[in-house]
Amino acid sequence: MPPVAQIDSCHARTPAASAPPAGNRGLAVLIAVTMPVLFGVVSGIFTPRGPVTTGEALTTMALALAIGVIAGAAVRSRWAIVFVPVVFIAALEVTRMPITGPTVDAVRLDTQLGWIAFVTGRGIHGLLAVAPLILGAIFGAAYARRHKRELAAPRRFTQRIGLYSRRTLTALLTLTLIALALGVARPAGTDPIVDADGTALPGSIAELTTVTLDGRELGVMIRGHDVRNPILMFVAGGPGGSELGAMRRHLSALEHDFTVVTLDQRGTGKSYAELDPASTLTFDRGVSDVIDLASYLRERFGTDSIYLVGQSYGSLVGVRAAQQRPDLFTAYIGVGQMVSPAETDQITYLDTLAWARASGNREVIEELTAIGPPPYERMSDYEPVLTHETPDVYPYDHSVNSEGAGQFSENLFVREYTLLEQIHALGAFMDVASILYPQLQEIDLRVDALKLDIPVYLMQGRFEARGRAELAEEWFDMVQAPHKEVLLFDTSGHRPLFEQPEVFHDAMVRIEGQR
Incomplete structure (x- = not known):
């Protein structure tokens, strides 16, 4: 009879047969407790936010299964299925207490963001560590x-039903974990650029790689039909956003005319593993990373033609980088330009409250009134405004655009991401934003970015939220630059380069042609 059946099948032949001697029992319990404690401590030190890479995930699953088997074998009891995971979880939570962020902070299930944080944090960690511990304990x-011959065959009908039910559940758990391991092991990649015959295009580049910046391995996607083309370097928004999928799905036309470099900033997308220690995650360090990457690209490709494109939060990083090192960049292109996050949030809060009152939405009125105007210490307090911004407060028709109302979440399921990167995308967004967003409250480009020594182009959506659009217009009127220009995308909101990619492509080709 298979081991799975044996554990649950029945009764020890005699009470004496089912219980090892007292000395052995003490040693067994010590082993069964010590192993998961050590596993929890090691996990809390090396993977405090849970496994974030393929290697970490598969290693965690293998160790958890082995530890579960050892603990279960030591005590020879189904109780190991309960206490081994509990001991592991307790040790893990205590060890990682210094780590902060929505995915590791106290569980809050009263908001959508709280559920997202729980599922992408503790939820996936549970699948990768707790579930194998349970399965290992069963085996x-x-x-x-x-081995000790303590089991007898089930005699009564109810006993057989219970046995078969437990067998079925064990089999399902086993198959689920095998499928999860296979999914986690799926590598990421990016398709080569090919000619009409399917042969790799000579002189082209299609890389999904990492670049060491300030000792950190940051994910970078580099694609282009000809490495002699000028470089377009894209810095995503958020903070915490990853746009590898959006660049591939909507802006592949750029690759004909530019070598397109898409950076996953610290803690985002393919760079999620570089989030900790959180003390290194600063706005200024993000600016330095962009400057360092530009220097790397100049040296690698032997070019001094780099267009810096920043979207949303990335536009703040981009302006600062262009201020500090104008010699590295041909021009700055701001998309969904941010100017003062604090003032934007204040305006959006008031507009959301006005919408709620006009529409009679008492729930939102009560929420906004209770929390008061921003800034907030907790990310979850931004939820009422974030939830209602585009569909309700600033509505427009997304159906005519390349990217729909789902925005960046529509672009996760591309092969440039591993399964774990897809799962962690929203959790990473929240963790990074919780650390970086408070650092942005003092930034106001109308005060500290009134002169750029390179051309400035703003590409704005006609339906951009008022709190961003009006401030961007004010800053643009104030800033001094060798050349400046605004392009309005007529069916777009905050993400015009993805909503109307053909317009963005044509604009970039024109800008390069005028150089």
Whole structure:
């Protein structure tokens, strides 16, 4: 009879047979407790936010399964299925207490953001560590009891039903974890650029790689039909956003005319593993990373033609980088330009409250009144405004655009991301934003970015939120630059380069042609 059946099948032949001597029992319990404690401590030190890379995930699953087997075999009892995971979780939570962020902070299930943080944080960690611990404990206890011949065949009908039910659940858990391991092991990649015959285009580049910046391995996607083309370097928004999928799905036309470089900033997308220690995650360090990457690209490709494109939060990083090192960049292109996050939030809060009152939405009125105007210490307090911004407060028709109302979430399921990167995308967004967003409250480009020594182009959506659009217009009128220009995308909101990619492509080709 298979070990899975044996653990649950029945009764020890005698009470004495089911219980090892007292000395052995003490040692067994010590082993069964010590192993998951050590596993929890090690996990809390090395993977405090859970496994974030393929290697970490598969290693965690293998260790958890092995530890579960050892613990289950030591105590020869189904109770190992309960106490081994509990001991592991307790040790993990205590060890990672210094780590902060929505995915590791106290569980809050009263908001959508709280659920997202729980599922992408503790939820996926549970699948990768707790579930294999449970399965291992089942197998370990079954093997030990069979080896000691402590099990008898089930006699009564209800006993057989219970046995088969437990067998079925164990089999389902086993298959689920095998499928999860196979999914986690799926590598990421990016398709080569090919000619009409399907042959890699000579002189082209299609890389999904990492670049070491300030000792950190940051994910970078580099694609282009000809490496001699000028470089377009894209810095995503958020903070915490990753746009590898959006650049691939909507802006592949750029690759004909530019070598397109898309950076995953610290803690985002393919760079999620570089989030900790959180003390290194600063706005200024993000600016330095962009400057360092530009220097790397100049040296690698032997060019001094780099167009810096920043979207949303990335536009703040981009302006600062262009201020500090104008010699590295041909021009700055701001998309969904941010100017003063604090003032934008104030305006959006008031507009959301006005919309709620006009529409009679008492729930939102009460929420906004209770929390008061921003800034907020907790990310979850931004939820009422974030939830209602585009569909309700600033509505427009997304159906005519390349990217729909789902925005960046529509672009996760591309092969440039591993399964874990897809799962962690929203959790990473929240963790990074919780650390970086408070640092942005003092930024106001109308005060500290009134002169750029390179051309400035703003590409704005006609339906951009008022709190961003009006401030961007004010800053643009104030800033001094060798050349400046605004292009309005007539069916777009905050993400015009993805909503109307053909317009963005044509604009970039024109800008390069005028150089």
